[in-house]
Amino acid sequence: MxxxxxxxxSELKVCEYDSYKAIYCxxxxxxxxxxxxxxRFILSYDCTFYAMLLMSVSRSCKGFVSKRCIxxxxxxxxxxxxxxxxxxxxxxxxxxxxxxxxxDNIADSRLLKKLFSYISLPFFSHWRKKAVKKRGYIExxxxxxxxxxxxxxxxxxxxxxxxxxxxxxxxxLAKIFEREAETEIDRRVYYEFGYHIGxxxxxxxxxxxxxxxxKNKNYNPFVRANKTDCNYIQSVLSQSLARAYDAYNLxxxxxxxxxLDNMFLLGFPAIQNKVISKLKTEVENE
Amino acid sequence: xxxxxxxxxxxxxATDEEIKSAYRAxxxxxxxxxxxxxxxxxxxxxxxxxxxEAYDTINQMRQKGKGTGSASNTNSYYGNASGSQFYNVRIYxxxxxxxxxxxxLDTTPQSNRTAEWHFLKGxxxxxxxxxxxxxxYFTTACNMDPNNSEYRSALNNMNVxxxxxxxxxxxxxxxxxxxxxxxxxxxxxxxxxxxxxxSCCR
Numbered sequence: 001m002x003x004x005x006x007x008x009x010s011e012l013k014v015c016e017y018d019s020y021k022a023i024y025c026x027x028x029x030x031x032x033x034x035x036x037x038x039x040r041f042i043l044s045y046d047c048t049f050y051a052m053l054l055m056s057v058s059r060s061c062k063g064f065v066s067k068r069c070i071x072x073x074x075x076x077x078x079x080x081x082x083x084x085x086x087x088x089x090x091x092x093x094x095x096x097x098x099x100x101x102x103x104d105n106i107a108d109s110r111l112l113k114k115l116f117s118y119i120s121l122p123f124f125s126h127w128r129k130k131a132v133k134k135r136g137y138i139e140x141x142x143x144x145x146x147x148x149x150x151x152x153x154x155x156x157x158x159x160x161x162x163x164x165x166x167x168x169x170x171x172x173l174a175k176i177f178e179r180e181a182e183t184e185i186d187r188r189v190y191y192e193f194g195y196h197i198g199x200x201x202x203x204x205x206x207x208x209x210x211x212x213x214x215k216n217k218n219y220n221p222f223v224r225a226n227k228t229d230c231n232y233i234q235s236v237l238s239q240s241l242a243r244a245y246d247a248y249n250l251x252x253x254x255x256x257x258x259x260l261d262n263m264f265l266l267g268f269p270a271i272q273n274k275v276i277s278k279l280k281t282e283v284e285n286e
Numbered sequence: 287x288x289x290x291x292x293x294x295x296x297x298x299x300a301t302d303e304e305i306k307s308a309y310r311a312x313x314x315x316x317x318x319x320x321x322x323x324x325x326x327x328x329x330x331x332x333x334x335x336x337x338x339e340a341y342d343t344i345n346q347m348r349q350k351g352k353g354t355g356s357a358s359n360t361n362s363y364y365g366n367a368s369g370s371q372f373y374n375v376r377i378y379x380x381x382x383x384x385x386x387x388x389x390x391l392d393t394t395p396q397s398n399r400t401a402e403w404h405f406l407k408g409x410x411x412x413x414x415x416x417x418x419x420x421x422x423y424f425t426t427a428c429n430m431d432p433n434n435s436e437y438r439s440a441l442n443n444m445n446v447x448x449x450x451x452x453x454x455x456x457x458x459x460x461x462x463x464x465x466x467x468x469x470x471x472x473x474x475x476x477x478x479x480x481x482x483x484x485s486c487c488r
Contacts, residue, residue, distance in 0.1 A: 163416035170415060185329055188382075192326055195415045225418075235448035239417050242447035243324070249315045250329050265452055 051090035173198030
């Protein structure tokens with residue numbers, strides 16, 4: 001995942017922003033506690049979103065405490081408390097997905113990045129093993145590794161389309177969210193939600209990298225489908241977001257609803273606008 | 287049954303107006319139009335029923351005796367399917383059994399691939415989340431049979447989603463940065479003006 005799941009800070013209430021930050025800090029702390037000091041640096045907005053959604057649907061946030069922050073010991077920070085394994089899951093997912101992302105980088109990036117990935121791989125491999133063996137997130141690991149092999153297969157295939165190339169990431173998140181459901185109806189709602197938010201993430205990342213991929217002759221689903229028109233890309237992204245939002249509305253969200261609504265109605269569209277307008281200016285400059 | 291106030295997400299002390307607007311907001315959210323062809327259409331329908339009941343209950347408790355006048359009519363989408371050669375396919379799709387539906391469709395000989403066939407292929411793709419494929423099939427179906435309202439409404443639904451009409455998103459580009467119209471030059475000019483004024487007053 002790539003950091004597109006952000007809030008629109010200017011439109012949040014101060015108390016909502018504080019809770020958001022408290023979850024962010026809480027997850028950071030959990031990463032340090034469960035794995036290593038260094039894993040704190042892989043903390044991402046996407047995993048914060050994941051942790052927040054988990055805490056919201058399991059209603060496991062039990063208030064906040066004020067403690068010192070590791071990064072800046074002079075400052076006191078709020079940390080969101082949670083009485084279920086939401087943080088652990090989000091931390092495990094961060095570590096596991098970072099490991100596979102690194103492996104993916106080794107397979108298809110340039111010399112310097114490749115070298116860096118090689119050097120850091122043993123560390124991530126160790127943390128991933130810890131997540132799988134010691135903390136029992138083997139299913140999560142399988143889901144992510146299945147996604148990568150499916151993705152690899154699709155990129156090599158002749159019949160790859162926009163739909164099939166986004167399918168692995170979409171399916172990964174569908175499976176990850178589906179596991180949180182308690183009833184069959186919830187399972188379907190969570191699956192649909194995960195599928196479309198995953199599709200959106202994959203495709204917005206592809207749109208963001210479009211011109212870089214053209215220059216470096218890397219794989220890009222929009223280039224492969226020969227559909228690089230900005231308005232077209234925007235409508236593809238919007239539809240995925242719309243379907244994710246429709247599914248989100250069927251979830252029983254009570255805690256952090258203001259923050260999550262802000263993300264769906266303002267944060268994600270703003271990021272999408274930013275990516276599309278970047279594309280437009282790049283097209284104009286050529 | 288759950289507490290009707292909780293269902294609508296309002297406190298028990300809420301005024302009638304607040305309850306009405308909460309109900310309206312939810313009813314808009316769960317409206318069947320948002321879930322046309324969606325695999326979650328039945329879930330939305332269920333939610334709609336719940337808020338209708340909750341709203342009615344509250345109104346009765348407050349002795350208003352007003353009903354919502356709502357009736358669920360979401361099943362009409364498949365109303366006239368019985369005469370179709372793809373009757374079984376429609377049943378499978380309705381039950382979200384997409385693999386079975388696709389199996390029948392894929393074994394249909396080329397000569398029988400009518401507008402309806404394309405529409406149903408589009409439905410399968412849509413339910414799987416393959417939006418682009420669905421778009422192509424729906425477009426073909428509409429081109430083959432431009433007067434069919436069922437195909438037309440599926441295509442319209444796609445186009446509505448592709449605009450993401452929620453939350454005031456539909457604004458022109460660059461609106462996400464407030465004050466972005468203020469360039470360096472504007473700042474400079476403002477500073478110079480301010481400076482002039484300052485020296486005037488001295």
